[in-house]
Amino acid sequence: MESLVWGYVYPNEAEIQWSILIVLYPYITGLVAGAFIASSLYHVFGNKEIKPVARFALLTALAFLCVAMLPLLAHLGNPLRGIEIMFTPHLTSAMSGFGYIFSFYFIVVVLEVWLAFRVDIVKTALNSRGWKELLYSALALFSYDISEKALEADEKLGKKLAIIGIPSAAFLHGYVGFIFGGIKANPWWSTPLMPIIFLMSAIVSGIALLILLYLIVIKIKKYPLNYNTLYSLAHYLWIFLIVDVVLELLEIISMKYEALEEIEIIEHLLAEKIAFTFYGIQLTMGALIPFILLLLVGVMKNRDKLKVVMVTISSVFIVIGVFAMRWNVVIGGQEISKSLAGTLTYEPVFFGQEGVLLAIIILILPLIILRVITYILPPWKDMIEENEEAVVSSE
Amino acid sequence: MQPHLKKAFTLLAIIIIAFIFVRSIAVPDSFGEYGWYRGDSVNELRNQPVEHAGSQACSDVDCHKTLYSIWSESRHKTVNCETCHGPAEKHVSNVRIMPEPANDSRDFCGLCHYKRVARPGEFPQIDPVTHGENLRCAYCHNPHKPWFV
Amino acid sequence: MKLSRRDFTKIGSKIVIGAATGPVIIDALVKKAQASESSPDGDYDWNKHYWGYVVDTTKCIGCGRCANACKRENEVPFDEPVYRTWIERYRKLKDGEMKIDSPNAGIDGFTDDIPEEEINKAFYVPKICNHCENAPCVQVCPVGATYTTNDGVILVDFEYCIGCRYCIQACPYGARYFNLEKGTADKCTWCYHRITKGLLPACVQACPVGARKFGDLKDPESIVNKILDKERINVLKPDLGTKPKVYYLGLDREVR
Known part of the structure; x- marks a missing residue:
């Protein structure tokens, strides 16, 4: 116990309050926001290359959104009272809007998924019998109108929703950053850059996740890989990565340059406590290496096999690197004492309400949910159709 | 508007109305009485039992009047009875409940009087190694009226 | 069939909206917004x-x-x-x-x-x-479970606190701790x-x-x-x- 503390920490700080679950929460909402924005690249900005994965990205966002609330709830001292945040949100609190912003975003995503898949739902409802008919009829809300006029209305609304969806995705996640950035008591958190850093890393992690899931689907289903889609995603990944890293470095540099009262303890944090996860994983593995690899992917001609490997490695590294970034913020910020005169150490436990095991389960859960959703609403034909078109057009 | 969209929005409206309805039932009545909090909690916290009665409570004629008057003129008069004797409200309200005996060990007196570098210099302090041959302090010093051996 | 169902939803929704929203919203918003000037207990103002x-x-x-x-x-x-x-x-x-x-x-x-x-x-x-x-802990409490009394004391409502510990993070002085028994913040x-x-x-x-x-x-x-x-x-x-x-x-x- 004694060795975990360096210098002087306030007596009440003996325990780290926000555990690995609170690391997961911004990580998962980040993946949601990122996946959603990736799908918007097609739905709003009309980037045709993204089309094969656009609906799949929407489902990914939905699957992760379903569990985004879980780590928070599991962490509460009184989980059953959690709903109070909806009943009596205290508006001066950065956290109070969470319930409403989350719900609003959830509605937007669900509606958008519904509109994107309505044709499929109606067709399946009309062509099946028994429980399946009932399920899909219910999903269709017992309206089977897929006339051109109806679909036009759908598309109009879908576009509107996607346009609302982008700022709400940005808001949902930028806002998570503000929960940390607005805490003046903690010098490692308190920066106005925090929301935008969170947002950029969210987009980066979401696109990287989408790439990985796309490659896995291709592998499992033995579909031909659409290189245009992959490279387009990789291109966006690279751009957002640059913005993200620039902001992260800007934060550190301005902290060091301004060298306020807290600089000593922050330098101690960076040198002794989170040196490996910050410089090693977050910056080198999660940013520098992917930056170089993705740059090479952008400039290299042909050699598709190698480029796919490089994109894959970059995505894996980024997904891990962004997790490290969340870790460094959430855990790192709590490892410095607010006395600014000491540090403490977070020791994760494996079992229990705030254990690593639960964190792993919460991370795997969205993948299972995604499997179930894609079973009900298969987005696969986009991946094949588009590819055939592409093949035809290239010939 | 297309009928299917109408249905979707109706469903949404029903959910929202149901939420507002549940909210109106679930929020405690006293919430917002004085501010953005549950007004009843103020009195709940006020009703927490008092544990330390204060020295005045010991001074009753039928209780520790003599000791109280000695103490209240001694140099230890700034030291509240319960600082050494422990919380005694339960004893005050029911004399049958005896408070725990006062700690008369050297180390307990030493909490204030052992020589410590961080203490104000003018505060009376002793070196526990050289002073008093390891006897209990009360052997020489009356804690209720110190400075008289 | 289809028509009647649509009509049903239309009428039904109107009834529900009319009946539920009016009093509920008034109750929820107006009543909760008025802060009383009185003291919670008569013997202490x-x-x-x-x-x-x-x-x-x-x-x-x-x-x-x-x-x-x-x-x-x-x-x-x-x-x-x-x-x-x-x-x-x-x-x-x-x-x-x-x-x-x-x-x-x-x-x-x-x-x-x-x-x-x-x-x-x-x-x-x-x-x-x-x-x-200007208490940061009161500012960040998401549900109104910690508050400043009129006489300037900051209290925690143990019956209402959800235990998110945001207030513990927000206190620059380390004055708050987590009460494991109650599952709430304490101070x-x-x-x-x-x-x-x-x-x-x-x-x-x-x-x-x-x-x-x-x-x-x-x-x-x-x-x-x-x-x-x-x-x-x-x-x-x-x-x-x-x-x-x-x-x-x-x-x-x-x-x-």
């Missing part, structure tokens, strides 16, 4: 008081009786490292290093584990919740159950040297006002703009 606290660090002898009394008055778990008040010891070594510690909040006293010859100066600093006028109340009955907070009463003073800022004759009117005082971390109501005499610049 919280609008007539505004409490303040003075710590005279030059008097503190580090006996730890305050922290001890606090734990016993307020049923703070005695054997857990959670405290509503504590005493810090500062020792400036001759080599320039500042050693700060607070073993078990000072409840068991302090022992001199650094030889006197190596120490340049040393002193104790009692710490307690500052009951800030000093300035012994609200005592001061509203005319008693002193347990820590103030227990202090044998008068290093802790408590009084009513609305009463010009109170001990706190007398000190504030006469002495040069400081507060902890004034740059954070929290406006603490615990005022310090003899505060060293290295105390945070």
Whole structure:
């Protein structure tokens, strides 16, 4: 116990309050926001290359959104009272809007998924019998109108929703950053850059996740890989990565340059406590290496096999690197004492309400949910159709 | 508007109305009485039992009047009875409940009087190694009226 | 068939909206918005008081009786490292290093584990919740489970707190802790159950040297006002703009 503390920490700080679950929460909402924005690249900005994965990205966002609330709830001292945040949100609190912003975003995503898949739902409802008919009829809300006029209305609304969806995705996640950035008591958190850093890393992690899931689907289903889609995603990944890293470095540099009262303890944090996860994983593995690899992917001609490997490695590294970034913020910020005169150490436990095991389960859960959703609403034909078109057009 | 969209929005409206309805039932009545909090909690916290009665409570004629008057003129008069004797409200309200005996060990007196570098210099302090041959302090010093051996 | 169902939804939704929203929204918004001026209990008028606290660090002898009394008055778990008040010891070594510690909040006293010859100066600093006028913990509570009373005390509603611990993160002074038993945040109340009955907070009463003073800022004759009117005082971390109501005499610049 004694060795975990360096210098002087306030007596009440003996325990780290926000555990690995609170690391997961911004990580998962980040993946949601990122996946959603990736799908918007097609739905709003009309980037045709993204089309094969656009609906799949929407489902990914939905699957992760379903569990985004879980780590928070599991962490509460009184989980059953959690709903109070909806009943009596205290508006001066950065956290109070969470319930409403989350719900609003959830509605937007669900509606958008519904509109994107309505044709499929109606067709399946009309062509099946028994429980399946009932399920899909219910999903269709017992309206089977897929006339051109109806679909036009759908598309109009879908576009509107996607346009609302982008700022709400940005808001949902930028806002998570503000929960940390607005805490003046903690010098490692308190920066106005925090929301935008969170947002950029969210987009980066979401696109990287989408790439990985796309490659896995291709592998499992033995579909031909659409290189245009992959490279387009990789291109966006690279751009957002640059913005993200620039902001992260800007934060550190301005902290060091301004060298306020807290600089000593922050330098101690960076040198002794989170040196490996910050410089090693977050910056080198999660940013520098992917930056170089993705740059090479952008400039290299042909050699598709190698480029796919490089994109894959970059995505894996980024997904891990962004997790490290969340870790460094959430855990790192709590490892410095607010006395600014000491540090403490977070020791994760494996079992229990705030254990690593639960964190792993919460991370795997969205993948299972995604499997179930894609079973009900298969987005696969986009991946094949588009590819055939592409093949035809290239010939 | 297309009928299917109408249905979707109706469903949404029903959910929202149901939420507002549940909210109106679930929020405690006293919430917002004085501010953005549950007004009843103020009195709940006020009703927490008092544990330390204060020295005045010991001074009753039928209780520790003599000791109280000695103490209240001694140099230890700034030291509240319960600082050494422990919380005694339960004893005050029911004399049958005896408070725990006062700690008369050297180390307990030493909490204030052992020589410590961080203490104000003018505060009376002793070196526990050289002073008093390891006897209990009360052997020489009356804690209720110190400075008289 | 289709038509009738549509009609049904239309009529049904109108009925539901009309019947439910009107009274519910009025009830939910209007009633909850009006803050009453009255006091929660008749025998104590919280609008007539505004409490303040003075710590005279030059008097503190580090006996730890305050922290001890606090734990016993307020049923703070005695054997857990959670405290509503504590005493810090500062020792400036001759080599320039500042050693700060607070073993078990000072409840068991302090022992001199650094030889006197190596120490340049040393002193104790009692710490307690500052009951800030501009309290970050109240600001960040997402549900309204922690609040400032009209008489200036910051309380936690144990029946309402969800246990998110955001307030613990937001307090710059480390004054809050997590109560495992209740699953809520917990902190000093300035012994609200005592001061509203005319008693002193347990820590103030227990202090044998008068290093802790408590009084009513609305009463010009109170001990706190007398000190504030006469002495040069400081507060902890004034740059954070929290406006603490615990005022310090003899505060060293290295105390945070």
